[in-house]
Amino acid sequence: xxxxxxISAAPIYSVVMSRFPIFWQLLLAFALFVVLPLVAxxxxxxxxxxxxxxxxxxxxxxxxxxxxxELVRGQNLEQLQGRLRSLREEFGPRIALIGADxxxxxxxxRDDPSSLADREIASARAGLVGVTTRHSATTQxxxxxxxxxxxxxxxxxxxxxxxxxxxxIEKHVRHLQWLTWGTxxxxxxxxxxxxxxxxxxxxxxxxxxxxxxxxxxAGDYGxxxxxxxxxxxxALAGAFNQMSERxxxxxxxxxxxxxxxxxxxxxxxxxxxxxDAAQTVLFANDRAGxxxxxxxxxxxxxxxxxVVRYRPVHDLVERLLSAPELGGQNLDWLGPGQRSFTVHAxxxxxxxxxxAVLVLHDVTEMRRLERVRQEFVANVSHELxxxxxxxxxxxxxxxxxxxDDVENRGRFLERIATQAQRLFxxxxxxxxxxxxxxxxxxxxxxxVAVDAAVLAxxxxxxxxxxxxxxxxxAVPPARIPPDGVTAWSDPDALSQILxxxxxxxxxxxxAEGLIQLHxxxxxxxxxxxxxxxxxxxxxxxxPRVFERFYRVDKARSREMGGTGLxxxxxxxxxxxxxxxxxxxxxxxxxxxxxxxxxxxxxx
Amino acid sequence: MSKHLQRDLDNLQRDLLxxxxxxEDALHKSIRSLQKRDVDLAEEVIRGDDQIDIDENHVExxxxxxxxxxxxxxxxxxxxxxxxxxxxxxxxMADLAEDIAERAEHLATLPGVxxxxxxxxxxxxxxxxxxxxxxxxxxxxxxxxxxxxxxxDEVDRCNRDIINELIAAMKSSPDMVEPCMSLFSATRHLExxxxxxxxxxxxxxxxxxxEIIRHRPAAMEAxx
Numbered sequence: 001x002x003x004x005x006x007i008s009a010a011p012i013y014s015v016v017m018s019r020f021p022i023f024w025q026l027l028l029a030f031a032l033f034v035v036l037p038l039v040a041x042x043x044x045x046x047x048x049x050x051x052x053x054x055x056x057x058x059x060x061x062x063x064x065x066x067x068x069x070e071l072v073r074g075q076n077l078e079q080l081q082g083r084l085r086s087l088r089e090e091f092g093p094r095i096a097l098i099g100a101d102x103x104x105x106x107x108x109x110r111d112d113p114s115s116l117a118d119r120e121i122a123s124a125r126a127g128l129v130g131v132t133t134r135h136s137a138t139t140q141x142x143x144x145x146x147x148x149x150x151x152x153x154x155x156x157x158x159x160x161x162x163x164x165x166x167x168x169i170e171k172h173v174r175h176l177q178w179l180t181w182g183t184x185x186x187x188x189x190x191x192x193x194x195x196x197x198x199x200x201x202x203x204x205x206x207x208x209x210x211x212x213x214x215x216x217x218a219g220d221y222g223x224x225x226x227x228x229x230x231x232x233x234x235a236l237a238g239a240f241n242q243m244s245e246r247x248x249x250x251x252x253x254x255x256x257x258x259x260x261x262x263x264x265x266x267x268x269x270x271x272x273x274x275x276d277a278a279q280t281v282l283f284a285n286d287r288a289g290x291x292x293x294x295x296x297x298x299x300x301x302x303x304x305x306x307v308v309r310y311r312p313v314h315d316l317v318e319r320l321l322s323a324p325e326l327g328g329q330n331l332d333w334l335g336p337g338q339r340s341f342t343v344h345a346x347x348x349x350x351x352x353x354x355x356a357v358l359v360l361h362d363v364t365e366m367r368r369l370e371r372v373r374q375e376f377v378a379n380v381s382h383e384l385x386x387x388x389x390x391x392x393x394x395x396x397x398x399x400x401x402x403x404d405d406v407e408n409r410g411r412f413l414e415r416i417a418t419q420a421q422r423l424f425x426x427x428x429x430x431x432x433x434x435x436x437x438x439x440x441x442x443x444x445x446x447x448v449a450v451d452a453a454v455l456a457x458x459x460x461x462x463x464x465x466x467x468x469x470x471x472x473x474a475v476p477p478a479r480i481p482p483d484g485v486t487a488w489s490d491p492d493a494l495s496q497i498l499x500x501x502x503x504x505x506x507x508x509x510x511a512e513g514l515i516q517l518h519x520x521x522x523x524x525x526x527x528x529x530x531x532x533x534x535x536x537x538x539x540x541x542x543p544r545v546f547e548r549f550y551r552v553d554k555a556r557s558r559e560m561g562g563t564g565l566x567x568x569x570x571x572x573x574x575x576x577x578x579x580x581x582x583x584x585x586x587x588x589x590x591x592x593x594x595x596x597x598x599x600x601x602x603x
Numbered sequence: 604m605s606k607h608l609q610r611d612l613d614n615l616q617r618d619l620l621x622x623x624x625x626x627e628d629a630l631h632k633s634i635r636s637l638q639k640r641d642v643d644l645a646e647e648v649i650r651g652d653d654q655i656d657i658d659e660n661h662v663e664x665x666x667x668x669x670x671x672x673x674x675x676x677x678x679x680x681x682x683x684x685x686x687x688x689x690x691x692x693x694x695x696m697a698d699l700a701e702d703i704a705e706r707a708e709h710l711a712t713l714p715g716v717x718x719x720x721x722x723x724x725x726x727x728x729x730x731x732x733x734x735x736x737x738x739x740x741x742x743x744x745x746x747x748x749x750x751x752x753x754x755x756d757e758v759d760r761c762n763r764d765i766i767n768e769l770i771a772a773m774k775s776s777p778d779m780v781e782p783c784m785s786l787f788s789a790t791r792h793l794e795x796x797x798x799x800x801x802x803x804x805x806x807x808x809x810x811x812x813x814e815i816i817r818h819r820p821a822a823m824e825a826x827x
Contacts, residue, residue: 309734314624
């Protein structure tokens with residue numbers, strides 16, 4: 001459409017020409033300006049030469065006829081007939097004498113002059129002289145005839161006619177024409193060659209630049225064309241190379257920037273998805289694919305609802321795109337699996353709205369910590385409240401008169417003392433834990449003999465185990481190193497770790513149960529394991545047993561008099577010593593806690 | 604293809620996939636409510652089913668509207684046909700998810716019963732089948748669709764094992780009968796959901812290749 005407008009505004013010639021290759025354009029121009037005038041010259045010149053030749057012949061015939069008129073005058077036919085041949089030789093032209101009736105009475109080149117004279121006689125009859133040019137039956141050539149009325153004719157001869165062949169003139173004209181055609185043909189051939197050569201010279205570099213431009217368009221930025229020419233085409237090639245270089249550098253800059261942006265977005269912890277107004281995904285980083293479970297490589301160019309199949313996200317984006325003036329929006333969303341997300345959506349700047357950017361935060365861990373904190377607060381208050389309420393109740397009972405009841409007040413006082421003791425233990429445990437966690441407690445690290453620590457621990461707990469009819473025993477390692485198994489630890493911390501673990505084991509192992517303490521050295525680590533044949537811990541509870549106040553069976557634990565902090569303290573102490581603790585358990589089979597401590601100072 | 608048809612098809616695709624998203628979500632929540640004995644979550648699934656039914660009707664109306672207005676042919680026609688069928692499958696899935704949620708509610712009132720060991724595997728398989736069947740629809744991926752069809756055998760195997768385990772548990776103690784029956788029917792619902800996912804995958808093969816592989820094992824195995 002637009003092209004046709006340009007064409008109509010341009011001169012017709014260049015429009016028509018511009019449809020052909022340059023070679024044909026040049027050839028056509030040469031033909032128009034060289035060959036055509038030559039041909040015209042040949043045609044016009046030939047005609048002109050023929051006219052001039054005929055004119056000369058006519059003049060000659062005219063003078064001869066006038067001369068003949070003199071000779072014919074006053075002679076009779078017989079005399080004339082006798083002289084005709086000599087006159088012909090003298091004169092040159094053929095001579096004929098014609099009677100008044102137009103019949104040839106005598107002719108120089110024929111013995112039986114019988115033919116009728118022709119149009120020239122008719123013209124001569126009308127005026128003085130008649131001229132025609134026609135094919136002569138006698139000589140079989142083109143001939144010019146000139147007839148003249150004889151002045152004062154007395155004899156039978158009314159007209160004299162002279163004739164000359166014009167073949168010579170025609171031969172000359174033909175020669176000239178041949179010459180012209182020959183020259184024209186040679187020139188045309190030369191023009192063809194010249195056009196081809198020029199076209200080649202002009203077209204080759206243009207072709208090269210065209211190919212170069214095509215290569216650049218196809219993505220080969222920085223493509224160069226080589227031309228040694230110094231003219232405009234050479235300059236064009238130079239300009240092309242410059243452009244190509246600039247393009248290459250700009251594209252590489254763009255590419256670099258894009259890569260950088262991609263790397264930045266890709267290494268983000270948050271998931272990022274950008275969509276346009278039609279909800280086509282423009283960009284998505286790997287993290288977004290991970291969080292929303294889609295393949296990033298397949299996502300770009302697809303609609304958001306095809307990529308992300310979570311209704312809350314769809315609704316959020318739809319709301320945002322239909323009312324962008326609301327600006328960024330947040331969505332708290334319990335996503336797939338066990339994950340929680342905060343999705344922040346913001347419109348892309350522009351009006352009408354051009355799209356939106358979604359940023360996804362994985363807040364699973366945060367939510368978990370929040371829950372742990374809430375549970376902790378609830379637990380602490382609960383743990384503190386239970387003994388206190390007993391103390392308050394007992395105290396109130398005593399106040400309201402029981403203090404005088406000698407028989408029973410002892411029981412109330414005893415309960416107050418027990419609960420106060422429990423409260424005290426709880427607070428001591430919490431302080432211990434807080435100190436270990438805060439890292440404010442100073443430990444005196446030293447080489448501790450694990451064997452001795454284990455045996456001391458068993459010594460301390462043997463009484464209670466025996467009371468519950470349990471077997472508590474130490475199982476020494478199969479191969480004892482020369483100087484025993486040692487750990488790099490604070491001796492008190494190690495004692496507390498073992499006490500807490502054994503205390504737990506005794507609590508949660510039924511009568512007739514078995515509790516074993518194993519220890520050995522492995523990979524320059526000292527390992528102590530407390531195994532019991534207790535009630536065990538369900539698998540999904542295992543990761544949480546080291547949390548503060550976490551209890552697998554809440555009612556039972558409290559009945560056992562635990563604070564819910566024992567394992568938490570074990571974990572934090574072991575970590576403070578540069579080691580760790582892990583747990584394995586099977587419901588109904590038993591539990592084993594494994595404490596790993598370094599054997600040398602790890603700093 | 605006319606612009607209007609293209610736009611209507613786009614909208615249909617969006618509505619269908621949003622329905623699919625809701626159904627997937629309901630499925631996840633119902634299974635989670637079963638495993639965690641979470642009555643609130645089960646309630647949520649049961650409440651959400653009404654909206655899914657409304658959405659299903661909407662998608663069906665859209666399909667019929669496009670058929671009547673544009674009279675599509677070839678791939679467009681197959682797309683509408685597939686959308687109609689997938690729509691129905693999704694609705695059935697949502698109903699089954701609701702049934703599972705009801706079982707979960709009931710189970711929560713009963714004494715705790717150990718979840719069969721293979722239930723987790725069966726759950727994972729089923730949800731991934733649902734997911735992959737819808738993925739194959741989005742990406743018009745007949746190969747993925749055929750993979751989904753083959754996964755169904757594995758789910759059936761899990762189902763058999765779980766039922767055997769439940770029967771053994773019921774035999775061992777009579778007061779386990781009630782919770783085990785609930786679990787039994789939840790498992791069967793799950794198995795049915797996997798069947799519906801298979802149906803969707805078969806619809807996708809039809810959509811992409813124009814070949815009906817349902818009830819035709821030979822066509823199923825073809826062009827792997």
